[in-house]
Amino acid sequence: MSKGKKQKKGIKRRMFLKRSGVGIGLMIGGVWLTRNPIRRTIIKTSETLVVPYAGPTSDPLLWLQITPDNNLILHSSKVEMGQGTFTGLAQIVADEMGLPIEKIKVVHAETKAGNLDPFGTGGSMSIASLWVPLREMAATLNLMLLNKAAEKLSVNPDTLRLEGGTITDGSQSLTYGQIVADVTEWDIPSTPPLKKRSEYTYLGKPVPRVDLKEKVMGAPIFGIDAEYPDMLYASVVRSRLIDAQMQNFDTTEAERMPGVIKIYQDEDFIGVIAETHIQAETARKKIKFDYNKNADWSLADIEEKITVGNGNKTIVQKEGPIVEDIDEDAEIIELAFRSSIGAHAQMEPNGAVANYQEGNLEIKVSTQVPQLTQSEVAKAMGMSKKEVNIIPTFLGGGFGRRLHTPNAIQAAKMSKAIGRPVKSFFDRQQEFQNDTFRPPTHHVMKAAVKDGEILGIEHQFASGDTLFNSAMDPGIERVVRADIGSVRGGTIIYDGMPRRATYYHVDLPFATSFWRSLGLLANAFAIESFIDELALKTKQSPVDLRLQYMRDDNPYIVRAKKVLKTCAQKAGYTDEVKDGRAMGIALTIDTGSPCAHVAEVSIVEGSIKIHKVTAVLDCGIAVNPDQVRAQVEGCVCMGISAALYEKMDLKENKLFPINYGSYDMALMRDTPKEIDVVLIEGIDKPGPVGEPPLGPIGAAISNALRRLTGERLTQMPLSAFIS
Amino acid sequence: MKITFNINGEPRSIDTDGEAPLLWVIRDGLNLKGTKYGCGKAACGACTIHVDGMQVRSCSYPAKFAEGKEITTIEGLSQGDNLHPVQQAWIDEVVPQCGYCQPGFMMATAALLKEIPNPTDEDIDNNIINVCRCATYYRMRKAIHKAAALAKQNPSE
Amino acid sequence: MNTKKTLYALFLGICLSSLILWSSDDPTASPSAEPPTETKETPFDLMMQVLTHQRCVNCHPAGDRPRKGDDSHITRALGIPRGNDGHGLQSISCGTCHTTENNDYSGVPGAPDWALAPESMTWEGKTRVEIAEQMMDPQRNGGKSPQEIMKHLTEHELVLWAWEPGIDAEGLPREKPPVSKKDFITAVKEWIASGAIIPEA
Structure with missing residues (x-):
């Protein structure tokens, strides 16, 4: 016997809308919409609209994982790029679940975790859009734990209460860790009422950032810090000119440079794979090519346009x-x-670390759009999305610069070609000239x-x-x-x-x-x-x-x-x-x-x-x-x-x-x-x-x-x- | 070539191209990832380390010059769990946002406090010229003053 | 009128006016004539062509921040002030970024004793006569004798770096002074040996 209506996990799920782009795709349809008044309405709406969280919300376990040692891992599909979202999310969950915030560890959700967010992270929407769904998931999880505890203790759930990571009826108690132990199937009740604001203790408090210690100690948390054993380094040629095609590549000298293992070339790009980062970069600079300019451009031309x-x-x-x-x-x-x-001039340049092994691909990358990165990589690699797992890292700045992640595709292609993990990053000059x-x-x-x-x-x-x-x-x-x-x-x-x-x-x-x-x-x-x-x-x-x-x-x-x-x-x-x-x-x-x-x-x-x-x-x-x-x-x-x-x-x-x-x-x-x-x-x-x-x-x-x-x-x- | 130096108090030897920037030797050769690549031409300070107590931008410092030197990186700024006053101040003032540039700033600040234990705002403006794109400068300034005060309380640091 | 047309007109205008100026300078010359034989440059001329070149002036700037590059720009963000000894400030100094040699990976130049000249040795914005007078004046040159000046100009590694300026961050070679190192050294020695006479203009 348990509280709330039941849903068997995986059997009955609330339907969620698949949205495209910035989430206004659904608003578009019918040829008469191209009339200006409608355009104005769309634009006016977009000016004040908080784009709702568009990821799945029916299964709290996609977001919130109780560990056997009685802690909670919050799998955030919003990435942390400095804006403090991880801390805010931890506060919200701690409050709704009545947990001490120290028990919550926030991590980036890998795409295989399943709570993909089609909107990505941006538009100042993370906390605003998750305010309701995350509390609902936290409250639902509490009820699930309560019901499961009642089952394990063979008591009526109404006799149980939550006390900071423990569920007790006064005489006997179970920690959350003990409750989840050996549970393979969960009943998902309908969303219970949320707590009142007066019951929240972390909300509105200047809680120190949850990532503070790592960032002050210099922990290896960014995409550029990611590694795999036996990894190689790559450097990709990028155009110095705008509106021009690079052509007539000559890689002869680059091939002879120390440490070079392979010059990778396909119709989209050319990259040097080498034993060390410096060797890859040095050899890449030895690749000769010229340009076919489509037109000449100066700043005056741009201002005129x-x-x-x-x-x-x-x-x-x-x-x-x-x-x-x-x-x-x-x-x-x-x-x-x-x-x-x-x-953008964000401090961490763009890049990715890819590990292609026997039809499976894993990529560690600083991205604001893990789901988009996943689908773009899958498409470019001719793989299914479930064969591609994107592991987002902390971002060394976002500011909108990480909504395109071509580096992920390039690193993946090179990893597949060489049969070893590959790390490929832009240098700062490439970062500026190809911003x-x-x-x-x-x-x-x-x-x-x-x-x-x-x-x-x-x-x-x-x-x-x-x-x-x-x-x-x-x-x-x-x-x-x-x-x-x-x-x-x-x-x-x-x-x-x-x-x-x-x-x-x-x-x-x-x-x-x-x-x-x-x-x-x-x-x-x-x-x-x-x-x-x-x-x-x-x-x-x-x-x-x-x-x-x-x-x-x-x-x-x-x-x-x-x-x-x-x-x-x-x-x-x-x-x-x-x-x-x-x-x-x-x-x-x-x-x-x-x-x-x-x-x-x-x-x-x-x-x-x-x-x-x-x-x-x-x-x-x-x-x-x-x-x-x-x-x-x-x-x-x-x-x-x-x-x-x-x-x-x-x-x-x-x-x-x-x-x-x-x-x-x-x-x-x-x-x-x-x-x-x-x-x-x-x-x-x-x-x-x-x-x-x-x-x-x-x-x-x-x-x-x-x-x-x-x-x-x-x-x-x-x-x-x-x- | 083989290069031998002390890093964060430990003697290390590494085989590397002597001309390669020390930054990459530290990051990839010694797997100390706290020192960051930012610009590759000593323009942003993300790679700031100490060489014999002086701040150096390691992206433009050839590894060969490290021979026999005493190197400190962000990982060696604290003594185990005993945080350096600069790190403690950074925590107290909740300085980092994305955090990427912060090790460089903390190393630059530690070097500053060694030379000027009680820096004025003007000293800070002149000596701290690293780049932070999240623009956390306002809190950094507070944290630098705080660190100076903390260091005075614990002169052993 | 679009910008390209404006630029084109401007270009034509410049060509035309230079033609007029050139012809008015020398009405007897014709475009097909042989270039005039070079007038012999004095040792002083040769020396000053080097000393007024940006490779030298960039580190003898007006004000207390170094100039950089072939266009002698000041990078607002990176200009470390001269400090007490020409090596920058207490904590951030020339040595934070520059070593004793050029760095081809980063394009950061370097040489032994990388530093700014003292304020009394500012060259930027001065005529060659003023530079020479100042350079030979013990009140302003750090009490150096002519022999010591000669040694500085012909042997100091930071001065001679001008002929090995390395590559910039884009991998492009920096411009060298218009006179070769050998000719410069010869010129300096000749000029000092013949009494270090500074012409009137």
Whole structure:
């Protein structure tokens, strides 16, 4: 006799929807959907949507494994790339199961574990999307343990209670480890009610990261640290030029280099397999080849392409007429903005370690998309998915750079060819020159202004792929036309007047893709700089002006108003320049999490100096407020880096720079001495955290500089244009 | 060539191309994976180790120069379970995010504190120029000050 | 007008104007004429062609950060300040990244005593006369006699590194000074031996 309705494992499962790409595939269908209003609806929805967890949830044992020594292993299908997800998940499970968090070990779920997540890890969705399903699985597992204990103890389950890893009726007790011992079949009851928030003890507490000790001791936890016995090392030739094919390979010299075992060559790539990493790299550099260029490219060519008016036009927000048609007496204010090509520059280069043995393949790899890696590898190898096991490792940074894992395929092919495990990694220069960059952008902002009133705002912008050709089915591209990722942060949140956003999608001759927050950083830079300019034009405080045009009672706007007010108040925002320091404020709503920044800025010896940033984020429940703060601090500093310094150049088809140092990034000395983070809980569930705080920073700095110097900087990186 | 040195207090000998960067000898030859490859041209500091007490970026340091030297890597920073003040401070301030660059930063910080036991913010800005893409600099700065304070409490460290 | 057209026009413009400048300089010359015989360069000329080359000036910069590469750029992130002794700061120093020799794996250059020249020996932005005056002035050259200067220029390994500058991170050879090492050494010795006379311009 047991509580809850039964399901025999493997007999009756809740059906789960198979989703494709970013999980909106299901929304697409029927030719009439290509109408613009539908497109706008899709885009509007995608701006605030928390993409639900799309993996299996019916069997808690896929996620949660009780070990005989009475501990719990949490098999996470979300990967840990620094964002702290492992810690948050452990807290959630510890709370729902009433376990001490020390008893929980979080590991990456291998693809063979079965709880594949079609969405992968990204979009700031991990904790937000698992909040309900993971608690449900934990609660269900508790009930399963309770029922099993009752069976083993031959007592009524109602007499039993859970006590931190033990189940007892007062006189006799079993540890979880004892309960699971020798159990081969489980009854899965229907989901019991979840605990009340007041019963949680870890939720909202700054629990130290569960991976802290390993990371401080230098443990071998990353993809690049993975090994197999008898492993060889490989290095693959990559193109230095964009829009060009490598041809006429001459491997004669490379073959003679010390340690070289084989030069692997197929129609897709050429790689050197050698005894040591250095031998493989050294020999790879000896391979001679030339290029067949399709066209010549310089940065000027790219900027010309990325210009409003070029490319596929989609009106993504349309409320009222265009600004020129609102009132013929109104003044039209117009400003144009640009942002650079950005590199991911994540610290661990991409690579993989593959072990092909007798029709089975195992790959250890830093990936944000284990399931996609598995299916791509299986397809390339002509194997079935179940013959390919992807073992995700800790990621030495993600930021959207690990949604493509060609290294896994290459390492697999070479391992099969040589009959031994193969480790194949890019060097840093290959990593830079073959990055999937943040696309450059161009923005034209317009407003109609009359008698100090803003009558309407329009944002026209051009950019390249971020989601297209990365994570979306090609069908979605045809239907939606506007790349949802590039549009992120691109619509006008200020209401009560005509407003429009028009997106021009441009195809670029080099790969662009996700870069933490996608279009948000650049779109917010343009829009929020422009709003600041309108405040100066209409002689209003930029805080009051924003509040005046946030009249909607939709919950995002209501929360955003509070975020803005709190930020201005906490920072002591003022329009005045004091002691050579000025403040700038900006506000964004990204993936449903409003965030505001005030940056306090001066110019020291001709260089921009950020003294303090006040950051207010409403992400709902902060499962681990310390790690939410860490994400905000990280976003602020990474945003400073992108906004002030980072840019790729292009000359004669070569993207450069191709290493740290010359790719200028913010360092310790560029970090504000003070970052004041304020968290607001505007909803009673966890919302996205990892990217929304990147939104306002560029504009906040630029707005401060405008007040300091009187000059409006319209190009990121800003430091290149400060006079 | 055969190269002999002390690493984390233990004498080791290894056969290697003397010109090969010490980084790869440490990582693959000696299987100490805490020292990271970041850039391969001494530009990011992920591979920072100590050679005779001085910080060195091992990706650009030929193995032959290690002959007879005293090498310390992140694995040798602590004495068993007795954490180095820098590591303790890193834990106290919950510094790492992805964690990849952190060993290099901790080695650079340990070297800094040896030369300047009480660094000012300016000392930190000038001497710590490693790269962290998660941009954990804000907490690192706090942790460096904390480590200085911890080291003072336990001067034996 | 698109960018390529603009560049093309610009290129044509440059060609045209240089043609005009060139012809106005020397109205008698014609394109088919033999190149004029080189005027004999003095030892001072030869020496200064080397000392004003980026291989030398990069480590005699204005300010306290080294310049790098054939374009003498400053890498904002990597510029270790000169410090008290030219070897960087207490903890991060030249030796953190540079060894006593070039590293072909990484492209990081190196030579014995890799360091920045003292501030009193700044060459960047100075004329060759100013550089020479400063170089021979014991107040500014660290109290060196002409013989010691000669020794520094002709024997110091860091100076002679200019002719063995190695390859950069992309594997491309760094540019060498326009005068050979042998001719440079000869020129320096001749110039010092003949009284180290600094011309007026």
